[in-house]
Amino acid sequence: MKWRLTTVTLAAAALLVGCGASGHDIKGSFVLTDPGVTNSGVYCSGTGGYSDIAEGLGVTVKDDAGKIIGTSQLSGNVQESSGSTCSYTFAVHVPDSDFYSIEVGHRGALTYSRDELEGRKWEVGFTLGN
Numbered sequence: 001m002k003w004r005l006t007t008v009t010l011a012a013a014a015l016l017v018g019c020g021a022s023g024h025d026i027k028g029s030f031v032l033t034d035p036g037v038t039n040s041g042v043y044c045s046g047t048g049g050y051s052d053i054a055e056g057l058g059v060t061v062k063d064d065a066g067k068i069i070g071t072s073q074l075s076g077n078v079q080e081s082s083g084s085t086c087s088y089t090f091a092v093h094v095p096d097s098d099f100y101s102i103e104v105g106h107r108g109a110l111t112y113s114r115d116e117l118e119g120r121k122w123e124v125g126f127t128l129g130n
Contacts, residue, residue, distance in 0.1 A: 022095060023093055023094050023095040023096060024093070024117070025091055025093050025094075025122060026061065026070075026091065026092050026094060026102070026117065026123075027089070027091045027122060027123045028059070028090045028091070028092075028123065029087065029123075029124075029126070030053075030074055030088045030089070030090065030104050031085060031087050031128070031129075032046050032053045032086045032127075032128050032129050033085045033128070033129035034046050034048075034053075034084060034085075034086075034129045035084045036050075037050075037084055037085070037086050043055060044086035046129075050128070052105050052106070053074075053086065053105070053128065055074055056073050056074065057073060057074045057088075057104060058071060058073055058105060059073060059074065059090045059092060059102065059103070060103050060109075061092055061094050061100055061102050061103075062100070062101040062103075062109070063094075063095075063098075063101075064097055064098050064099035069094050069095055069097065069100075070092040070093060070094040071092065072091060074088035074089070074104065075088060075089060075090065076089045085129075090104075096114070097114065098113065099112065099113055099114070100112050100113075100114070102124060110124070112124065
């Protein structure tokens with residue numbers, strides 16, 4: 001029994017290592033421009049119709065079949081010197097696909113082909129607000 005457990009454990013470890021080696025890391029930025037942003041000195045977030053925009057907001061990536069293949073969250077928010085802009089970043093590891101649909105919160109997805117993302121060095125940028 002011990003041999004079987006070791007074999008299963010080694011096989012599972014090899015599978016996990018193999019999964020981690022394939023795919024890509026998509027790095028993104030998200031900028032909210034809103035004259036009403038709030039800043040607690042540490043956190044910056046939207047207000048009113050943008051009140052859902054804050055550190056921790058979910059980021060979802062789907063493949064060309066509409067299947068969720070990666071998730072992340074907005075982090076590292078910074079209020080710009082103008083006082084009306086919050087900037088966030090995110091990163092998410094995804095497997096290979098022909099197309100990637102990326103959505104921040106419920107703000108609508110943007111779709112990129114694999115070739116587009118390769119040309120962008122797997123970096124995307126989103127802006128919201130006025």
